[in-house]
Amino acid sequence: MKILAFESSCDETAVAVVEDGRTVLSDAIASQADLHALYGGVVPEIASRKHVEAIAALTEQALREAGCTKQDIDAVAVTYAPGLIGAVLVGLSFAKSVAFALGVPLIPVHHIRGHIAANYLAFPDLEPPFLALAISGGNTLIVDVRDYTDMVILGATRDDAAGECFDKAARVLGLPYPGGAPLDALAQQSPGGVYTLPHAHVDGAELDMSFSGLKTAVVNLAHHAQQVGEPLDRAALARDFAQAVSDTLVPRAMEAARQTGRKILCAAGGVAANSIIRGDLQRACDQAGVRLYLPPLKLCGDNGAMIGAQGYYEYLAGHTAGMDLNAYATRDI
Numbered sequence: 001m002k003i004l005a006f007e008s009s010c011d012e013t014a015v016a017v018v019e020d021g022r023t024v025l026s027d028a029i030a031s032q033a034d035l036h037a038l039y040g041g042v043v044p045e046i047a048s049r050k051h052v053e054a055i056a057a058l059t060e061q062a063l064r065e066a067g068c069t070k071q072d073i074d075a076v077a078v079t080y081a082p083g084l085i086g087a088v089l090v091g092l093s094f095a096k097s098v099a100f101a102l103g104v105p106l107i108p109v110h111h112i113r114g115h116i117a118a119n120y121l122a123f124p125d126l127e128p129p130f131l132a133l134a135i136s137g138g139n140t141l142i143v144d145v146r147d148y149t150d151m152v153i154l155g156a157t158r159d160d161a162a163g164e165c166f167d168k169a170a171r172v173l174g175l176p177y178p179g180g181a182p183l184d185a186l187a188q189q190s191p192g193g194v195y196t197l198p199h200a201h202v203d204g205a206e207l208d209m210s211f212s213g214l215k216t217a218v219v220n221l222a223h224h225a226q227q228v229g230e231p232l233d234r235a236a237l238a239r240d241f242a243q244a245v246s247d248t249l250v251p252r253a254m255e256a257a258r259q260t261g262r263k264i265l266c267a268a269g270g271v272a273a274n275s276i277i278r279g280d281l282q283r284a285c286d287q288a289g290v291r292l293y294l295p296p297l298k299l300c301g302d303n304g305a306m307i308g309a310q311g312y313y314e315y316l317a318g319h320t321a322g323m324d325l326n327a328y329a330t331r332d333i
């Protein structure tokens with residue numbers, strides 16, 4: 001079954017063709033990151049307008065690279081939530097038109113389910129049940145993936161997402177948007193251990209997380225150093241910050257594994273590309289006898305293939321939508 005998949009929830013327009021949920025025939029992405037970098041973050045209206053410009057040509061590209069014609073497509077999958085609402089609406093409207101014109105099923109896909117499904121593309125033998133640590137620019141979740149379309153959130157951030165926190169910390173360190181990857185590179189230049197940063201704990205909800213205090217602490221440290229003319233060890237601050245994020249995420253993921261008895265943990269989302277988090281997860285999983293799946297970096301960030309992968313399993317579960325399908329900025333997994 002060939003699924004034409006659309007993703008437009010933030011600043012990447014992405015269109016892919018995926019066969020039977022596991023084989024990527026094409027994965028075309030048009031990133032707007034350079035444009036938003038001029039403003040230090042994603043400007044929602046600009047994101048929507050860029051999706052409008054890019055999506056038709058990208059669809060032609062995805063079909064061409066897959067060696068397909070429109071008539072070879074069996075179904076259309078699309079991110080319908082969560083994300084920047086104007087941006088999601090562009091992909092959704094276009095996908096609906098394609099499904100309508102071709103007379104094929106329309107499959108709604110939750111963006112975070114898509115991130116988790118990126119693991120099916122990287123690891124052909126992976127099957128639920130497993131735990132997923134889904135860490136992206138807008139979401140930070142520990143998810144019990146009981147089955148392909150049956151998921152329960154065990155823990156979540158109470159405020160900022162981990163990626164948002166990386167981007168803000170990177171900004172005060174003078175790094176370009178999106179700041180996660182450059183901050184990761186800067187952090188590699190220092191062993192850290194210079195700055196004391198807060199590690200929040202949510203009383204009564206040991207798997208939940210909070211990153212806003214950490215974000216504010218880094219911003220305050222940087223501003224204070226600037227005001228009093230003190231030198232800032234940028235690499236050490238990057239390192240200590242990334243370590244603090246990892247120290248929040250990794251023990252909670254392991255505690256979730258302990259509580260559920262799951263023996264497989266998958267990482268997902270853009271922040272799963274972080275080298276410190278990847279290393280800490282690997283060590284913790286080795287110690288606990290948990291098998292860790294870390295998707296390759298290109299499958300961590302937003303892409304269309306992950307929507308095609310999850311779309312296949314949503315289709316098998318009978319989760320198709322009518323032409324009245326709407327977009328949502330927030331939606332339970």
Ligand code: KG4
Pocket residue numbers: 010135136137138139162163164166167178179180181184269270271272273274275300301302
């Ligand atoms: O999953 P993603 O591409 O988009 C969303 O669905 O949000 O995640 C983007 C986020 C950004 O905040 C970006 O800075 C972060 O992932 N990111 C990283 C790294 N690479 C990307 N954060 C930390 N370390 C990285 N190496």
